[in-house]
Amino acid sequence: MRGLMMDRPLLTTEILKHAVRNFRHTEIVTRTVEGPIHRYTVADSYKRICQLANALTAMGVKRGDRVGVIGWNTYRQFEMYYAVGGIGAVLHTVNPRLGPDNAAFVINHAEDDYLFFDTTFAPLVAAIRPQMKTVKAYFALTDRAHAPDIGVDVHVYENFIAEGAESFEWPEFDENTAVAMCYTSGTTGGPKGVLYSHRAIVIQTFACGLPIAIGCKEGDALLPIVPMFHVNAWNTPYTCMMVGVKQVFPGPKLDGESLFELLDSEKVDYSAGVPTVWLNLLQYVERTGKEFRYLKKGLCGGAALSEALIKGYERYGVELQQGWGMTEMSPLGTVNSLPKSILDKPQNERLPLQLKAGRAMPFVDMRIVDDAGEVLPHDGVTDGRLQVRGPWIIGSYYKAEKPTLTIDGWFDTGDVATIDPDGFMQITDRAKDVIKTGGEWVSSIDIENAALMHPGVANAAVIGVSHPKWQERPLLIVVKRDDADPSAEEIKEFLKPRLDKIAWPDAVEFVDELPLGATGKVLKTELRKKFKGYALPA
Ligand code: AMP
Numbered sequence: 392m393r394g395l396m397m398d399r400p401l402l403t404t405e406i407l408k409h410a411v412r413n414f415r416h417t418e419i420v421t422r423t424v425e426g427p428i429h430r431y432t433v434a435d436s437y438k439r440i441c442q443l444a445n446a447l448t449a450m451g452v453k454r455g456d457r458v459g460v461i462g463w464n465t466y467r468q469f470e471m472y473y474a475v476g477g478i479g480a481v482l483h484t485v486n487p488r489l490g491p492d493n494a495a496f497v498i499n500h501a502e503d504d505y506l507f508f509d510t511t512f513a514p515l516v517a518a519i520r521p522q523m524k525t526v527k528a529y530f531a532l533t534d535r536a537h538a539p540d541i542g543v544d545v546h547v548y549e550n551f552i553a554e555g556a557e558s559f560e561w562p563e564f565d566e567n568t569a570v571a572m573c574y575t576s577g578t579t580g581g582p583k584g585v586l587y588s589h590r591a592i593v594i595q596t597f598a599c600g601l602p603i604a605i606g607c608k609e610g611d612a613l614l615p616i617v618p619m620f621h622v623n624a625w626n627t628p629y630t631c632m633m634v635g636v637k638q639v640f641p642g643p644k645l646d647g648e649s650l651f652e653l654l655d656s657e658k659v660d661y662s663a664g665v666p667t668v669w670l671n672l673l674q675y676v677e678r679t680g681k682e683f684r685y686l687k688k689g690l691c692g693g694a695a696l697s698e699a700l701i702k703g704y705e706r707y708g709v710e711l712q713q714g715w716g717m718t719e720m721s722p723l724g725t726v727n728s729l730p731k732s733i734l735d736k737p738q739n740e741r742l743p744l745q746l747k748a749g750r751a752m753p754f755v756d757m758r759i760v761d762d763a764g765e766v767l768p769h770d771g772v773t774d775g776r777l778q779v780r781g782p783w784i785i786g787s788y789y790k791a792e793k794p795t796l797t798i799d800g801w802f803d804t805g806d807v808a809t810i811d812p813d814g815f816m817q818i819t820d821r822a823k824d825v826i827k828t829g830g831e832w833v834s835s836i837d838i839e840n841a842a843l844m845h846p847g848v849a850n851a852a853v854i855g856v857s858h859p860k861w862q863e864r865p866l867l868i869v870v871k872r873d874d875a876d877p878s879a880e881e882i883k884e885f886l887k888p889r890l891d892k893i894a895w896p897d898a899v900e901f902v903d904e905l906p907l908g909a910t911g912k913v914l915k916t917e918l919r920k921k922f923k924g925y926a927l928p929a
Contacts, residue, residue, distance in 0.1 A: 400566035401593035404477045406632050408561075411437045414609065414635035420657055421466045422642040422649070424509050425537050429466055433632070436470060438557040443474035445555030450528075452505065454479035454564065457572070459503035459526070461485045461494070461512045464619050464640040467532045467548060471507065472619075472628050476570035476589065477561050483572045484620040487512050488909035489582065495519040497574045497582050498526065500790070507532055507548065511643055513539035566590040572789065573622055575718045576909045584789030585718050591783035592629055595721050598752045598783075599630040603728045605690055605712075607661045609635035612685075614654060616641060616664030617693070621910045622722035625663055625692065625714075636661075647675025651683075658685040665693035665911045666700060669711065670850065673703045683707045690714050690726070694912045695818060695836040699843040701745055702738070710734070715748035715818060717804060721783040724757070725749035725816050746840070747817040748808070755781040757816060758801065759808055771811030774819045774832070777804045807832070824915055826855035826863050833894045835915075838865055841889040845882055847875030852905050852913045853896065856925045864927055867896035868918060870904055897927045 410417070415434035423429050452458065458475045460482060462468040468484075475482040483501045485494055494515060498506065499522070506523075507530040508516050516529065520541075531538050534549040570589045574582035598604060607613055613636050615624040623629070631638045639657045641650060650672055654662065669691050676683065689704065692714035704711045716722030727749030733741050751757050759767045759775035767775040778801040785802055787795045796802055807825055810816045819825070819834040826833040835853040842851035850870040855863035867886075871877060879899035886895060906917035 400563055400589070402477075402561075402563065402566060402589045403473065403570055403592055403629060404561045406593065406596060406629055407437065407440065407473045407477065410632035410635065414632070417609075417635050418637045419466055419469065419640070420637070421464075421640040422644055422653055423465060424463060424511055424643055425533065431466065436466065439552060440470050440473045440477070441557050441559035442552040442555035443470050444478050444559045444561075446552050447474060447480065448478055449555070450505075452478065452480050454568070456480045456505075457483050457501050457503045459483045459485050459498050459501065459506040460532075460620075461487050461506070461508040461515065462532055462619065463509050463511070463643045464615055464624060465509070465532070465642050466640060468509075468619050469628050469638070469640065470552075472571070472623070477559075479562060479564050479568055481569045481572055481586070484623065486574070486576065486618070486620045486909045487515055489574075489576070490909075491515060491518045493582055493909075495522040497584070499524045500582075501572060501574075501584060505530065509533075509643070510537055510539045513541045517541040566593070571623060573620065573718055576912075583791075585785055586789050587623070587721055587783075591721055592623075592626070594754065595626055595723055595783040596629040596633050598754065599626050599723060600634045601753075603750070604723070604726050604752065605630070605661060605663070605688070606728065607631075607634065607636050611660040612637040612639055612658055613661040613663070614639040614641060614650075614657070614659045616645060616650065616662055616668045618910070621693075622716070622718050625690070625716070625722055627663060647671045648679075651675055651681060654686050655684060660685060660687045661689065662686065663690040663692070663714075666691055666696060667694075667850075667907060667911045667913070669700055669704070673700065674849070676707065677703075683709055688712060692716060692722075693910060695748075695840065696746065697840040697843045698742060698746060699840070701742065705738070713745070713748055715806075715816065719785040719802060719804075720755075720779065720781075723752055723783070724755055724779060725751050727815070744815065747811075747815040749816065750814040751816065752781075755779060755784070756801075757808075757810060759810060764797070769810040769812055769814075771809055771815070771817075774807050774809045776822060777806045777808040777816070777818070778802060779804060807834075821915075824854075826853070826865050828855070828858070828861045828863050828865075828893060831893060833865060835865065838867060838886070838890060838894055838896060841886050842867055842869065842882065844889070845877060845885050847872055847877035848882065849873075850905055850913075852915065852918055854915055854918050854922060856897075856922060856927060858897075858927060864897040865894065866922060866925060866927070867899045868905070868922070869899055869901050871901060898925075900925075 696713040713727040716724040906914040
């Protein structure tokens with residue numbers, strides 16, 4: 392027997408309408424590309440979102456058209472999220488750090504019809520323009536006074552939307568319609584397109600609003616450091632509107648000092664970003680002796696959260712919480728939210744749990760399998776390839792040439808993990824980063840986390856280098872802190888009591904900085920190239 396309830400589509404426009412009805416005074420603040428702080432309310436944003444929806448419709452943007460955007464986290468890109476998706480078109484957020492060739496590739500692959508960009512990226516747009524196959528018009532996300540001269544007829548966002556009326560009849564359509572798309576960062580092979588549906592985003596937004604996720608609520612302020620081109624800033628532009636949270640967009644300034652200043656002046660309670668940005672911010676406050684007056688909690692995802700970072704922030708009264716997800720998962724998979732009874736325990740008792748990626752969100756199923764595809768136990772010890780399924784997890788890459796899922800309908804994440812009987816998952820490595828030594832697997836993350844505990848180590852990465860007897864052995868690559876000069880031997884000795892013997896790195900090399908990929912994560916592919924043929928000590 393079928394249920395007899397209304398069948399109303401789950402569209403992102405409903406999140407917008409809900410916010411306007413209930414949180415119209417909530418602020419949205421941006422440090423603009425032009426410089427000054429821009430501040431308005433949800434009610435003000437709604438008028439401009441309607442203006443943009445009207446202007447896009449008048450220009451002929453249709454359902455399913457792709458609208459590309461290369462931009463920073465700002466109120467203008469936020470407006471695009473709701474206006475483009477709301478009229479049934481698809482917002483393609485392009486990662487500017489992909490470099491010109493990959494940016495051109497993804498825009499052509501997605502067949503973007505229009506391209507909006509922040510003025511910072513005018514040189515990039517000028518460089519890729521000759522390769523553009525489908526883009527019909529370009530729009531600079533600024534006003535006339537700041538419009539760039541890139542030698543083409545570039546429309547100006549403020550003039551473009553000024554012509555639109557401040558109200559809009561939002562269409563209704565199938566909830567499975569695509570709302571946004573994002574390409575993977577391409578660290579394994581070329582970038583692959585992920586096409587999010589309204590339904591997936593809306594259901595995920597409900598999950599993001601749960602106390603077991605970030606758990607922020609009306610009256611709080613959140614600053615997404617994670618870019619809007621990195622899986623929709625981890626869904627925060629939707630989540631904040633669903634629960635009435637003030638949004639603070641950092642624009643182009645992501646250095647420690649600028650972030651600290653904005654967190655402080657806007658009284659931000661929550662933030663979200665990858666470990667490298669959390670590390671930069673921590674180093675800034677340590678260097679300057681500043682204190683976080685308002686920041687309570689930070690979501691750290693995209694790469695493993697280290698003990699050094701957890702402890703570092705705890706000294707300032709900030710709880711760093713680990714999350715795990717992927718572009719292919721919209722991105723929310725797990726969040727490590729711990730009950731007070733555990734958080735109140737002494738640090739050494741709760742840290743092992745805090746270092747895990749956390750428990751799965753409702754509707755996200757996780758399993759681990761061996762190389763033959765056999766399902767492995769959730770005993771917290773056995774590790775295997777992590778596979779997932781759920782309503783906001785990819786079913787197929789855009790224009791995929793081969794099936795994206797396993798025969799029985801799971802998505803293989805490419806991560807290696809353990810899952811304990813309480814549901815806590817721990818990423819031990821990317822499958823391709825695991826160091827295979829003498830028939831055993833060693834986690835590069837474990838070695839990195841141990842190295843980061845050394846007071847003289849600012850950042851660390853581990854790769855496997857070939858070894859005649861053991862197949863591979865770990866090489867630890869270290870960036871020293873400005874004020875320290877540890878030797879390789881000293882670091883090796885430091886690691887001995889902290890790691891199993893099999894994981895002791897055979898060598899330590901020092902570099903000035905680690906290569907970072909398009910989303911701020913350490914690029915191990917580059918390190919492998921740099922240290923190709925590296926001769927380990929006998
Ligand atoms: P992306 O699609 O760029 O967001 O990258 C997703 C990948 O980042 C995952 O498959 C993991 O390899 C890695 N990742 C994300 N969160 C974590 C985490 N908490 N710990 C370790 N790796 C993570």
